[in-house]
Amino acid sequence: MRTASLLYAGSVIPLLAASLALPVHTAQAASQGPAPLLYGELAPEGAFTTAPPEGTWWSSTGSGPDHTGGTLKASVATGTNNRWDAQLGRDGIALRAGALYTLSFEARSSVASTVRATVQQASGSFEAPFAQDVTLDPVSRRYQWTFRSTIDTAAGASAQITFQLGGQNAPTDFTFDNVSLTTSTAREGFFVDPGSNARTWVDAHPTDDRTDKIRTRIADRTTVKWFGGWNTDVQTDVDSYVSAATAAGQVPTLVAYNIPGRDCGGASGGGAADAEAYKKWMAGFVAGIAGRPAIVILEPDAVAQADVEENCLTPERREARFDMLWYASQHLDAQGPYVKTYLDAGNATWTLGLRREDDPADNGIGLSDMADMLGRSGIHLADGVAVNVANYHSTDISNDYARRLAARVKERLGVDTTWVVDTSRNGNGAYKIPGDETSGQVGFCNPSLRKLGSASRVGEDGAAYYLWIKNPGDSDGRHADDTRCPAEGPQYKAGDFSPEFAARLIDGS
Template sequence: MPERYGDLIVNGTFSNGTTGWWTGDPAYVAVAASGTGLEATATTDAVNLWDAGVGQDNLILSPGCRYTLSFTARASQAGTTLRVQVGLGADPWTSAIDKTVTLGNADTCFTFPFRCPLDTSTGQISFQFGQSTAVTVYLTEIRLTCSTIDEGFYVDPDSNAAKWLAANRDDLRANKIERALVRRPGARWFGDWNKDVKTDIDAYMVAAAAKGQLPIITLYNMYNRDNGGQSSGGAPSPEAYRTWIESVAAGMADRPALVIVEPDSLAQLGNLPSDAARTERVGLVAYAAQTLGTLPATTVYLDGGNATWIRPAQMATLLKDASVAHARGFAVNVANFDAVDICCTYADQITAELGRLGVPGAGFVVDTSRNGNGAMNADGQHVDWCNPAGRRLGVPSSIGVAGADYLLWIKVPGDSDGSGGIGEGIPAGTFSPYLAERLIDGT
């Protein structure tokens, strides 16, 4: 599996001079870095492209994984040829990608996705531009990424909807559910049903990396989860929860993921029996935020309830106490139905309150898995939380709007909220084609 994820290039903007980069024979090429890019000048003696070059060594490349190479370049002479290679840094110099572009006088961004055939920890990237006439090439924003948001969100191939589809291809609802649900990226939930969470998360992230996509992960294993409600369960003790979070972190390692931490855990504090239990719960969420927040490529969001549950000032205080400062921010509307504009207004209010509490710059995400019709019924009343009728799929996972970092399918559409509403008798977390079709049709 890959040992490096995210951006493999060191100092790709040359903000730190030429640190991390090598230069070819000084008889053929001279370089200067002002802090915003590289100026590399080939002499008239550099007759061949490979005579004048710059590059970087010791890249870790893994077979079967998707990478995206991108860089911005221009030249002092229009029509200058630039060759860029990624491959082995030693004999036989096998290439994973070998591209030649023609540069003009204006900055141009070049982007090349590729699937790597190599397995090496001594990979190399090189830029070659010798051509028998003196020329200066300007390079900046050089990136070589593996499994990043640039390649999109990962579609869980083993979602409950996908499993149902595989077993029910002849069902009249199969094509509709495949198009609307199975092909859409959403969150994979991890909890007490994962007997080896480190191995399970590692496998899930490796699968996402093999497709060059970003996984969305929801952690749902809080001690006394759901306070004994329809989604009860979770870690058997606070100590077990902390150990579980450490295993989650070990499974994620240095690989990128969007992580939603413990839906409802803070919003349900008022239902806990004592101040000691509430303090303990906040401390466990904080432990998760602090542990996962140290990972280099993980983007963490603590759950922030929904717009009709906890007042913004109160939620901001809870998030602050739960160490949201160690995370990117918070998630709203998880497993709920509020429209995007209502969610973003609520989240903006929380963000403002966090700023007043000394935690500025918090981001947020919105769960849009079931909010296509909002949360009001035909009579203008707010719907119940448990499988209400008349709801619809919302905007599929995407870059956010109205201040949100992302709009995400966090709740798994078609999975029951519990034995109630139009899902009477369907246990929480169980996929129902009936519920799925109702969400697709908005009925």
């Protein structure tokens, strides 16, 4: 192939974990609402642009909830003593213990009033992982908090959102809009692969001098799993992995790597037998995700190696490759908004922007070529591109390449796109053979003096994420007759775990 923890991107808001045993009135709620949601937006009707489904929002204010005009409204008279004596609420909320949630809404009141917003059990002790008093006035404002759930509805409890409006000193009209409760977003963290090559090696070598640092620096941070022809039942394997991630309340990252003619037959060669076999494999891969939150890196190298200059595909196989990538992009897009797909777009040397335009003698792939090939691969169906996969370019260089590529995609295709950067091994940037400035950067063969990069997290400077895509310590493979490869280094075949290489990446040695 040529090619920890996660912080919430935005204002840091204190986590609230109040527990209140409050009585709640649900007499006007339907006895059976829609199936509860566990992932993504838990209150999808919260914009109130249409009437909410029966059995979702209810009122105990003396009249039913009024959702005309695109907002949720209620009027409360005086004479109630407690906040919970008059409420608006939404039943059917599913929560996972330990998972992070974000509640947000817009609200106003006809006169200055204090209300209480909660996410709580709908019965029993009414335990409330979140409860917050809010002072409203006639100006509509947006409110947002992030909290960690202390209850698990899978254990039998049900949960609800409530706006507790009682105890007012004067008759008051309340208006709520854009009510949102979200989970299974990046702020919950990336799922760490419990069966990574690094973890397997650590478990098998408890007394090795390198074990502790490989465990803490690599195995505990390996957040991407690769799927290919080695998965004899890819649907079952993907389902098992995604299920483990969602049970942990975290986001899994998967690499689909099974395109026919993979890596132009190089060290990472292989792939499905033909287009029909690939589409069948991809259908199983997609079915295993089943619409649950996931990040997918789609086919490293496949787009760049379809360029005519690569000369490893016949014209017919080139067209077939675009068709297969389109098929994959289309079916992943059909999984819904919680599946984020990033088509691989090479790296800053391989596809260095404007090289072909600036220097006709240079056979590198230019930005326009890459943009056009991405268009034929279904970029408008994807969420963005992946750059620097299994390579060593610095994050700054990779962001610069991706930013210029995104601009060219917009210019030529009219598609807005973002990107993810593989930061697994770019802590020291790219490698050149010492004393040979004509060598170019060497992005494979396990080069020396490379170092771990930033662990998976939300990106910056236009990048959606910085991800460990190539798992550190997994070998790139070597060609003994390739003079660009360092003389030292492990002889492991591509994909095998090398503790020597892993230790060098940790130490930068």
